[in-house]
Amino acid sequence: MKKTITLAPDYSKSSFFNDGSFLFCNSLTKQLDFIEIGTFQMKYLNKQSSVSILISDQVIKIVEEKFEKYIFIENVCFKKILHPKTQQLGIRLSKNGQYAEFFGEIVEIWKLIKRYVIQEDFLLKYKLGSKIGEGYSSSVFKAFKILNGQKFAVKIVDKYMLSRDNNLEKQQMLNELSILRQINHINLLKLEEIFESEENIYIVTELLEGGYLKNSIFRFRFSEEETIILMQQLFRTLNYLHQMNIFHLNIKFDNIFLRDEQDLTSVCIINFGKAEIQKFNSLSSKNLNHYDPNSLISFYRKKDIYAISLIILSIFVKKLYKESQMVDELLMKNYDCFSFVEQMNLLPPLQNFFEILFTEKGRNLIDILTCQEILKLEVFNLNFQRRSSKATQILHIKTFDQKRQSRFIPRPSQKDNLQLSQLQKSLKLPNINDSGDNKLPQNQSYSPQTEKYLSHKLLNECKINNQTPRQSILRKLLSPNV
Known part of the structure; x- marks a missing residue:
């Protein structure tokens, strides 16, 4: 793989992420709460001035004596630089051929903007390890941070393959990055940073070492308590997304991982390429003209809820369903495929949960059912005591x-x-430490402790009587007079 080449200051003009807009904006469409970072020296168009910097979400506010300007930092190209005269560390933000440089205490700025900007020096910060996944236009590798050896996953996307056929994959990648930058939840994939070279895009995320959820489900035996807690984690996560007006729309076993393969609470949902986001009371869906917004939101919500519920059902019945096909059947309220649910022998609250989602019992509820209401069901309020x-x-x-x-x-x-x-x-268990004079009636069953005792004694007898057949010694030990 070729090393990343040091790029010119105006690389942003040819960047894959360039949307054609300018670096600075003179006004905002809504009010934001800004955090003041401090005073910096800004160099722009060969002029240097002292400015105050404030940050809110994905916006940097630059305040000078005579003006205020804003930079929307999503997909802005970023580079660390040194001042040519003072050698002070600074940053360069560039977009569509324009760039501005800021010198001062940049650590706080970096913490707040690192997930939003595009860097260019991946191979100077990370060392690639083994390949752990592959797709049409991308490959996933294990990566190690050179500075401290910390492990991450990096998705390397081929820019040529991404844009060769159509814009669908490109839009899905940009959509996923936009969502990963917004979310912050323990059961959702965490984005670390993004890099770009002349040929590739590098998306660095946390490494989920527990592997696929479905592998652990069929490898280990989990109790009902553990599975109910998994259900709770999944619905809490889905509720978090829905409250942010984010609808995943592609929930399936292949998109659910574990950080720890034997801990179901470490579940993590990934892959937001097909997700839909509602912003400022309008949907990003292209089908908005054909659907009432409220109906479409209800449809998306039901689709996510059914997908999660189907995964939970698969765990209990130890069967993998064709997720997309089954979810479509459920959305049409066709419950024929799940008639067996009523005969499942589960705890009553758990049984009630499955009947609401997969039988006629919930036909009138599903249209208005939300994750928040599901989490209030009795199954999630059980005190997990051993039965x-x-x-x-x-x-x-x-x-x-x-x-x-x-x-x-x-x-x-x-x-x-x-x-x-x-x-x-x-069982009538003998005292293993008793002398050999104690007799065990022949008509009594042997306990595991007795078997261990006999096995130990058989081994000793075989060592003493090397010539005596093992079967004869065993017969003697098992006789009533032993």
Whole structure:
């Protein structure tokens, strides 16, 4: 792979992200709350002046004695520079061939704008590792920050492939970047920074080392408690997006990862390329002319809710559905494919949740149901206490799988509880430390402790009597006189 070439100050004119607008704007369309950063020396058009800088969201406000100017920093090209005379560290912001330089304490500015601007020195900051994914016009690699070795994921997009056919993929990438810059939630992918070279775009995000959610679901045994907590995490995340008027519209197993493969609370939703955003009471959808805005929002909301619910159903029934096909069926209120839901043997609140989403019971609710209302359902207010076996009502058996390192301990099923209860009633356990004079009646079952004792004694007998067949020694040990 070619190294990034140092680019000219006006590289922004040929940047992939150049939208043709100017660097500065003289007014805003709405009121914003700005944070004052400090005083800086601004160099623009070979003139240097002292200015105050304030920042709000994606806007930098520049205040001089006689004027105020604004810079919308989304997709503005960024570069760190040194003052030619004082060698003071500064930054250069450029767009569509225009650029301005600022010198002063730039650390605070950098913290606030790093996710919005486009840098050009990726290979000076990161070292590429192994490939972990690939698409039509992009590849995903593990990357290491050269400064401290911190691990990240980097999506390397081929600019030529991205724009060769049509603008769909380009628009989806710009749409995803716009959303990643706005969101800040523990269960959503975190954007680190963006770079551009002559050939590629580098999108640096956090590294989700837990892999796909579906891999963990079928690899480990999770309890109902863990799965309900996963449900809660997913609906809380979806509620966060919907309150920001962001609709994902492409929720499926392939777009849900884990940070920790054995911790369902570390779930993380990715891939916002097909998402829709409502801004300033108008939708970004191209189909707006054909739909009432409120109806379209309701449609988007239902689609996301059904997609999440279908994933949760898949976890319980251990079956992968064709997500897009099933969601379409549900949106048309065709519940025939999910008639089995009414026969699922689950906790009543959990059973009620699935019946509301996948049966006629929720036909009149789904049009007005929101994530906020779903989170108020009884299933999310359960006190997760270990259940007793229905057979005894008093026997509490805790299980522990040494291979599991999840923060939750799986609960035994009702069948396991019943079997263990019957087994414990039938056992008459001997004291393993008793002498050999104690006799165990032959008609009694052996406990696991007894088997361990016999196995240990068999091993010792075989060592002493090398010539005696192992089967004879075992027969002797299992006789009533042992």
